[in-house]
Structures are given as structure tokens and as C-alpha cells.
Amino acid sequence: MHTGGTNFLLYSLLILLLYDADIDVILKTYVIVSGAIVLGVFLLSILGVVPNLQFAQIRSSGFVIRNSFGFIYPTDFASHCFYLFIAWGYVLRKRLIVLRTLVGLSLAFFIIKFCDARLNALSVLVATVIFIVMYVTKERKLKIYGILPYSAAVFSFLMFYLTYFFTWSSSLFVSLNNLFSMRLFLGKNAIDTYGIHLFGTTGVKFIGYGGSTESVYSYNYVDSSYIQMLFYYGVVPVVLLVFIYVFASKRLYKQGMFLFLALLSLITINCMIEAFWIRPGYNIFIFTLFASLLPIQYKTKDRIELS
Numbered sequence: 001m002h003t004g005g006t007n008f009l010l011y012s013l014l015i016l017l018l019y020d021a022d023i024d025v026i027l028k029t030y031v032i033v034s035g036a037i038v039l040g041v042f043l044l045s046i047l048g049v050v051p052n053l054q055f056a057q058i059r060s061s062g063f064v065i066r067n068s069f070g071f072i073y074p075t076d077f078a079s080h081c082f083y084l085f086i087a088w089g090y091v092l093r094k095r096l097i098v099l100r101t102l103v104g105l106s107l108a109f110f111i112i113k114f115c116d117a118r119l120n121a122l123s124v125l126v127a128t129v130i131f132i133v134m135y136v137t138k139e140r141k142l143k144i145y146g147i148l149p150y151s152a153a154v155f156s157f158l159m160f161y162l163t164y165f166f167t168w169s170s171s172l173f174v175s176l177n178n179l180f181s182m183r184l185f186l187g188k189n190a191i192d193t194y195g196i197h198l199f200g201t202t203g204v205k206f207i208g209y210g211g212s213t214e215s216v217y218s219y220n221y222v223d224s225s226y227i228q229m230l231f232y233y234g235v236v237p238v239v240l241l242v243f244i245y246v247f248a249s250k251r252l253y254k255q256g257m258f259l260f261l262a263l264l265s266l267i268t269i270n271c272m273i274e275a276f277w278i279r280p281g282y283n284i285f286i287f288t289l290f291a292s293l294l295p296i297q298y299k300t301k302d303r304i305e306l307s
Contacts, residue, residue: 011278014287023260023288027087030284035088038080045070057116066116078117079274081107083282086127086263093259097135104128123270127263134259145258149249151265152242156226159272163187163227180273186220187227193220199234225277241278248289264289 018026045052046069053068066074085107089100104124112121147154166173166184177184194201206221206228222228229238252261264285267277276282 018287026288027091031088035084041070064116067114074115075117078111078115078120079276079282082120082123085124089131100131101128119273126266130262139258148261148265149246149253151268152245155268155272156242159224159226183223187222187224190222194231196230197234198236201231204231223275225271225275228275
């Protein structure tokens, strides 16, 4: 691999280290460590110890100020909040549904109000609904859950297709590009500039916002995890990762881990737009696929299938 090879090897090592680990231990550790860091940085930004970078942006609703709360960009902070919320909510999956619902609604409001991170606010709301549905139904098996193991394959392929075949001459592609905040155009531009290779691309330089409020005139940053990974790691590692995801998810489906699979599927949709699919500082869930996820209460024989 050319670009990002070291990170890929480190991520692979993390997967091996987590193999056969307890999912609740992993997520509790993540919530405590990452939560303490995020909360600490947030409080330091409120106190003025670290800068709270503010970005002005014009939306259809008017002029908005986006706060980063000590992080390099508002969506980075919002993404941390999203992943922490679903990890925390999963750990408490058997109880405190009212509290989890109130926290989810409040967090989504906070993210949209102070960060204007619409995707992550919506993701938190959807996760809240998922928690409610799974709590009420006690994770009873529904036929529709059969599609969950294939979410990474479906949404990665969909994003690649839309990006690769993007054209300004199609009103549909233009509308989708606007909906995705220019991500189809930026991805297509990167493909035309660097090409796609089996094991990563040399000389890739993505320039984006973050770390400074100064204007960026040569912005070319590719946010989509699936498209970005093609340049950093190459086609072979990305396809292999998606294949392993599907294989491991099907195993979890047989074990009745429907809540976990639903959250993984939500993440795969989120990562069509965001760049954190295999970044453990944000998304620890993808790395827990290879852990031992079958506590006693998830025995398949206890599942009740709804027709």
C-alpha cells in the first residue's frame, strides 16, 4: 500500500487484539476514555483555554455560526458525540430507555443548534429511534433485519457508483450532489486527478477546512469514507474490508445481535458522507465486529421470530 499503509496495518493489529474480547468491556472502555477526552476538551473550550473555532456559513434558513468546541471542525466534534451516544446507548440497551431517549433528543438539538452538523444530528435521532424500537420489541427477530449484514456492501457500492458516474449534465446527479454538500463532485474530481489503484495512490493531498478559520481556496477534501479509503488504501483492502464486514455481520445476525447490527448499518449510511468508518478514535464499532459478541442473553434459541 502506498498512502495510509501504516494506519491500515495498525488498524489490522487492533482488530486482532480485540478478537474474542467482550463487547461491553470494549464499549465501556471507549465511552470512559473517549468520553472523558471529549468532555474535557469541550469544557476547556468553554473556559477559553483551548480555542473554540467558529465557522460562519450561509444556509437556506439564514446565517449560522458553527462551533467546534476545541476540535478542528464542528463535524469532528459532532461525530464524536454521535459515536459516544450510540456506544453509551448500547451499553445501557436493557435499561434506562427514557433517559437514553431524552439524552438523544437533547444531543441532536444541541448538535444542530450549536454545530449545524445536520447529518450527525439526524444520525443521533435515528439511533434514538432504533434504541426505542429494540427496547420495546426486546430485539425480536424481524425479516427485514436480514438485510442488515449487507449494509456496508450496499452503501459503499452506492456511493462509489454515484461518485464515479457523477456528471453535471444529469439533474438527478446534481440534486444528489447538492444534497451531499458537493461530495459527489469532489470525489469524482479526486478520481479524475489521482485515479484508483489496487493498493493505494501516491501523492494524494486532500485540502479541507479545520484547524483554522481562514478561507480555503483550493478545497478538494473527500469526506466519504468509502471514496477516501480507495485513495489511502486501494481497491483490494477496501473490498476485503467490506467482505469481512459482511461475513462477520452474518455471524452476528445468526447470534441475534440485531441492535448492534442496526447501529452498524446506521454507521455505514453516515459514512457515505463522513470520513470515520475505520478510525477507532471515532468509530470503535467496526473494530468490535471481530470480538466475541454473544453474551448469555443473546442466545439464538431464545429469539422469537415475527412473521
